[in-house]
Amino acid sequence: MSRFSDLDIGLVVVGHGRHYLVETPEGRRVNCRPRGKKSDCVVGDRVRWAITGDEGVIEQVEPRRNLLFRQDEWKTKSFAANLDQLLILVAVEPVFSESQLARALIAAESAGISTTIALNKTDLPGVQLARERLAPYRAMGQEVIEVAFKADPVGSTALLQPWLKDKATLVLGPSGTGKSTLINMLIPDANAQVGDISQALNSGRHTTTTTKWYWLDDERKTGLLDSPGFQEFGLRQIEPLQLPGLMPDLRRHAETCKFYNCTHQHEPGCGVRAALERGEINASRYRIYGEILQELGGKRY
Ligand SMILES: Nc1nc2c(ncn2[C@@H]2O[C@H](COP(=O)(O)OP(=O)(O)OP(=O)(O)O)[C@@H](O)[C@H]2O)c(=O)[nH]1
Numbered sequence: 450m451s452r453f454s455d456l457d458i459g460l461v462v463v464g465h466g467r468h469y470l471v472e473t474p475e476g477r478r479v480n481c482r483p484r485g486k487k488s489d490c491v492v493g494d495r496v497r498w499a500i501t502g503d504e505g506v507i508e509q510v511e512p513r514r515n516l517l518f519r520q521d522e523w524k525t526k527s528f529a530a531n532l533d534q535l536l537i538l539v540a541v542e543p544v545f546s547e548s549q550l551a552r553a554l555i556a557a558e559s560a561g562i563s564t565t566i567a568l569n570k571t572d573l574p575g576v577q578l579a580r581e582r583l584a585p586y587r588a589m590g591q592e593v594i595e596v597a598f599k600a601d602p603v604g605s606t607a608l609l610q611p612w613l614k615d616k617a618t619l620v621l622g623p624s625g626t627g628k629s630t631l632i633n634m635l636i637p638d639a640n641a642q643v644g645d646i647s648q649a650l651n652s653g654r655h656t657t658t659t660t661k662w663y664w665l666d667d668e669r670k671t672g673l674l675d676s677p678g679f680q681e682f683g684l685r686q687i688e689p690l691q692l693p694g695l696m697p698d699l700r701r702h703a704e705t706c707k708f709y710n711c712t713h714q715h716e717p718g719c720g721v722r723a724a725l726e727r728g729e730i731n732a733s734r735y736r737i738y739g740e741i742l743q744e745l746g747g748k749r750y
């Protein structure tokens with residue numbers, strides 16, 4: 450037992466810099482700061498905290514089940530901890546970047562978090578093309594659902610609600626795909642929940658740059674986390690040799706490679722390239738693999 454185990458436990462629902470909002474089991478939100486200089490907790494963390502004056506101090510972060518983050522050359526950016534699942538939102542328009550989609554999936558796979566891709570705005574004429582771009586993802590076993598938050602809010606809500614129930618789900622997606630529409634569709638009092646947050650952190654302009662935790666129900670069992678930052682999805686946390694194992698379509702064929710440390714670039718007897726030639730691996734998925742591998746400094750053997 451740690452020396453903090455008799456302190457109150459709380460859930461980090463918003464964080465910005467060294468400012469956090471911690472929610473008590475009763476649903477009260479308390480302004481907190483971390484003890485010391487380092488602020489290493491993220492939204493979704495369970496923390497031990499104590500009141501000092503009119504603020505709380507976070508003394509300890511409880512062990513995490515998982516942590517979703519991205520990492521570029523310079524910095525690591527955490528999205529959230531202790532997630533049950535990830536919803537990656539893309540849309541018919543604006544046309545989504547397949548590279549970013551692939552990267553988010555790899556980060557989630559590496560963190561052990563299951564994902565669903567939701568294609569929004571399926572009422573638009575470009576829907577067929579978007580479906581075709583998502584076909585390789587469906588084929589590799591990735592769950593893909595189709596929604597139209599604005600055009601069909603009733604149908605989209607009915608589809609999502611059972612899937613979200615009693616879980617903590619992070620929503621990630623590029624700008625303009627319909628994240629705000631989704632939040633407002635599912636959480637009628639979202640503005641009120643965010644209003645509290647902005648006031649408490651005393652910096653409304655910051656609230657769009659950080660992950661936010663919303664409750665979908667009065668019992669506070671179903672959590673929806675909204676996070677910005679889909680762009681520049683660095684994956685420096687991943688070892689080059691691990692990368693194919695995090696891409697299910699490549700993984701399936703990598704087992705047949707002649708060399709155990711095959712990079713699937715040019716080695717003889719490569720099962721991945723053979724599958725590519727047979728059309729069993731999608732060419733753009735293979736190209737994205739090569740790009741990420743290069744970025745990670747994957748060696749040529
Ligand atoms: N045609 C169509 N448009 C939609 C649908 N859902 C959302 N939109 C529109 O898409 C645009 C972007 O939606 P937002 O919810 O603001 O997107 P966002 O992801 O929050 O965008 P940012 O605020 O830039 O992060 C808005 O004009 C919405 O009305 C849909 O089902 N069909």
Ligand SMILES: [Zn+2]
Nearest residue numbers: 706711713719
């Ligand atoms: Zn190979």
